[in-house]
Amino acid sequence: MSTNTRSSNEALIGRADVNDIEAILAVAAEEGEENVRAVKDNADAIFTWDYEKGRRPALNKLYEKAKHSQWNGETDLDWSIEVDPLELVEMQRHSFGQTPETRAAQIAGTPFEKWGDKEFDQLGMESNNWMLSQFMHGEQGALICTAKIVETVPWIDAKYYAATQVMDEARHVEVFAKYLDTKLKGHYPLNVHLGLLLDDIIEDSRWDMTYLGMQIMVEGLALAAFGLMHMVTPEPLLKQLLRYVMSDEARHVAFGVLSLKEYYTELTFDEIRERQEFAFEAAVRMRDRLLQQEVLARMDIDTKEAVKFVMDDPGRQMFQQMLFSKIVPNCKKLGLLDAGDGWLRTKFQELGVIQFEDLTDTSDEYESFALGQSELAESTTAIA
Ligand SMILES: [Fe+2]
Ligand SMILES: [Fe+2]
Secondary structure, three states: OOOOHHHOHHHHHOOOOOOOHHHHHHOOOOOOOOOOOOOOOOOOOOOOOOOOOOOOHHHHHHHHHHHHOOOOOOOOOOOOOOOOHHHHHHHHHHHOOOOHHHHHHHHOOOOOOOOOHHHHHHHHHHHHHHHHHHHHHHHHHHHHHHHHHHHHOOOHHHHHHHHHHHHHHHHHHHHHHHHHHHHOOOOOOOOHHHHHHHHHHHHOOOHHHHHHHHHHHHHHHHHHHHHHHHHHOOOHHHHHHHHHHHHHHHHHHHHHHHHHHHHHOOOOHHHHHHHHHHHHHHHHHHHHHOOOHHHHHHOOOOHHHHHHHHHHOHHHHHHHHHOOOOHHHHHHHOOOOOOOOOHHHHHHHHOOOHHHOOOOOHHHHHHHHOOOHHHHHHHHHHHO
């Protein structure tokens, strides 16, 4: 065992090689999960008697913005739009420029070689159900984590802001669930790797770890994922839904960056190292979930061989890396990349995502995601 056990890949993520497929697949969901999942929250609920509003001006500004940025998932989205799950898959293929010819060239010599249109159509529809189900479950994770932040953060401006985020996340769970239930067919359970990450975040007793796990890592990835899906989805309802959700998510990630930036200046070298390790562990768990192992398990194919192909596919790798385009600059802004001996920088190099470090961080760009006056005006009219 290495002398620095706490920092080894085995200690942090349970395997030495981040690309070890056997180990990734060995973590599988249990059949017949209960309808509820109980996770122990070990943090103290904190009251503060310092009620001075605006002691932290950036958080106060975010809170005031949030009050004016509320929308209504029932009335602001056009639920009258009909969605055909197969047509959605065809539209997505079209926007990726995929044709039967390009696909045939791509799958030659792979476990997918014998598949025809029927199997690929099914895979596309399952994949959309899976992805939107993970968004929905992740949103519920955010709902619970933000409620936890309201309880545990010691600053009044942060409690106020987090309270607005609880409402935002309720609306996000609501709209993803409604889209899945009324426009597509079938849910997937929570991905096991995402579940482990949510458990870690909720169980941790330190208030700032909820921020790092949820606001920086999970929401940072979600913001990038929603952005990519928004770009390639011509289906107007889903596009509108993602646009509205993203306008909130950018604010949420900014909340994380602004809060932690202040708090991290008070931490010791060892404490910062624990945050770096937590960020790396979260990054690996999110990367593992992207292999969609549950989808492949439902299809008539050798899951391990199929996952190997998916993992090695260059287009897939690029897509996967893009999902870290928000996380890396935000970690840099927080000083986590280079703190101490630059341990997290090395780890992000290992994951192949360090190239995003100089992109704009979310605390600087969140306003560009805000809904326009006309979009919010529609909201007001609809409610009236
Ligand atoms: Fe959300
Ligand atoms: Fe969020």
